[in-house]
Amino acid sequence: MIPPNWRYAWNNSADPLVVRAHGLADAVTRPSVTVSRPAGRGPVLAYGGLPHGLTHVLPFLEQRRGAGADRSRHRTTWAELADGRAARDADLLAVGVPSRARPLRPPRHCLLLPFRINLSVPVGGDPAAVLQRLSRKARQQHVRELRSRSRTLQVATSEADFDSFYDGMHLPTMQNRHRDDARSEERESARICLFRRGVLFYLCESDRRVAGMLCRLEGRTLVVRLAGVEAGGEEPYRSGTYMAMYVLILQWAAERGLTRVDLSGCEPFLSKGIFQFKRKMHPVVALPDNHFREKNLVLRVLRDTEEVRDLLTANPVLTTGTGQGLEAVYFHDQDRPARLDLRWECPGVSSHRTVDLDEFLVGLPRSPHGNLTGHPVLP
Template sequence: MTTSVGERLTLAYQGFPEGLTYVLPYLRGQLSIPSDERASGRPGPLSADFSPLTWRRIRRGAGAADADLLVVGCSSRRARMLPRDRSLILPFRVHARIDVVGDPAAMLGSVSPNERRQFAQLRRRHEWTYETATDVDDLRFFYERMHLPTMETRHGEETRSADWATTLDSLFRHGMLLFVNEAGKRVAGVVCRLEEDGRSLRMRLFGVLDGDETHYRSGAAKAVYYLTVEWAARHGVRCIDLSGGDPFPGKGVFQFKRRLHPTITHPQDHYRDRRVYVRAVRDTAAVRDFLVATPMLSVDEAERIVAVYFHDSSRPARLGIRAATPGVHGSRTVDLDEFLTPVRGTG
């Protein structure tokens, strides 16, 4: 698949079809807005067509006919076989996990004082409480009035979610719903799957009432995470999986989860050995703008997760987009003048 924005920059994708919903949406957003705003990830107008690539061409270092950037979703083994110059290997997905220790107050003790103070003030102002539910009618209300509208509002045509049967049988029947109530009214919620005899909790499907952005501005969406942590600390849960995410620290959801000081890990499911191979096919101003504006979580030779920030003499590294959290084994800055210099024999 090839996506272009005007005449400025073109990205070609090949590989796992899940990449069209997990990897590309953020990259598309980065392509389609001005370089000084790209870190926000807001989507813009796109044109796309299909341009299949063979693995033989990719291994030779050949990109799509008009691509400036090549992105490939493939296995870890295959990613290591592709040309290494002008390229990075990223995890296909990352997970954020929290070890639950002590009571709710102890858990929130790792959050910054300002963050704790703000949450406490908002909780009092909006009268937030939590409620758990295990009735199918409650799930239907959540799914139809919260989850689906939220996915539509946030992701539009690129909505990704579990269908009703999967939600009911694979998630809900093995866990519960947690609602955030505002002055007694359900305004947000999450489906949680409980594993290891209730010692592990995975936050899976999320939503706010009618997908209304008001509940993001009020903080109710964030309250889902804080109140889930509170419930877990009171009910013997030892580990919370905040669910999967894309390998881009600039995403707002990554930045929010960082506040809870989770450990970033490779997934434990079938995504564990999947990777995203990113290669700059050309050295242009637009490519440089994009790479500097898009810090990434890469994997090193030992498969450890490392943050990467690009820069050059006129484009400073975007170090303000912080990635530091347990499980991210440091960061490195990469000079684009060196990164984009072709190795002899490649193009």
């Protein structure tokens, strides 16, 4: 059995030796492709390449498509993934590739994305400056509810505290929010690699614990890893509980001379709820420090359908861009305005552009409802 600290380091460490070992493992990966067909109307999705995308990418795309999913999987080759032949009946193909194998210039009908992005907040010695990162509305809500709900931050240190958080907050929250797609750190790994190497915070309202966050200390960086609310309920999302906890933790870190709070990461889509929520703290958006830095996501459209256009328009992406920083890309056509309400402005995202789907998809097979009317076979 692999010790929890070894497994944690393999999955999360930024140590160059670990990152390099991941690269060697990725280089010998024999790829497969998973095709996801909707129960009702919607595009046929496929994911292939590096296996991490089956937990990080495909579930997100399925969730944004809706209509359930019927998956099938088969072996393929990197060459077939590169030209789309690996998933002939799919409308949209996402391929996770080692960065060394990414295309120098994305082929037609493709976008090159980071595999994941990281969000972090630099903190200095002034806790009051943390509030200035928030919008005036969010700042006013935080100050108002801090008083009205008697909110305080508590640091918990006992093993019983850890068990109470993991079982009574974290697991129920993951189940209620993500259902079958829930993923987390296993209990003993969380105990050994996070709790005993970091800090467990509770947010209290009138001395009652209503939410918690388990963080790891890495030098002068505090890494937010696991979160949860009492019994996994929905009310804390409406009452600003999570935002209050983040603000208080940022202030706690500033008071203790830490330099950065790592808010963890997500997939490179602006429609990702966690991105829009954490964007309120004006974090720096960057490539992860761990092995995900050396991976890319190639998003390839195989067929032009109404459902594909709906999905692309509703989910703007962050791409590697052509200059410094990431670039936000919004799709639109004459019937679908660009979703500019999904904001991109953050340090590390240098610009944005809009892309006309009529131009981007020109030359592809076109059908009004690809998965209902049947697919032409790709050459």
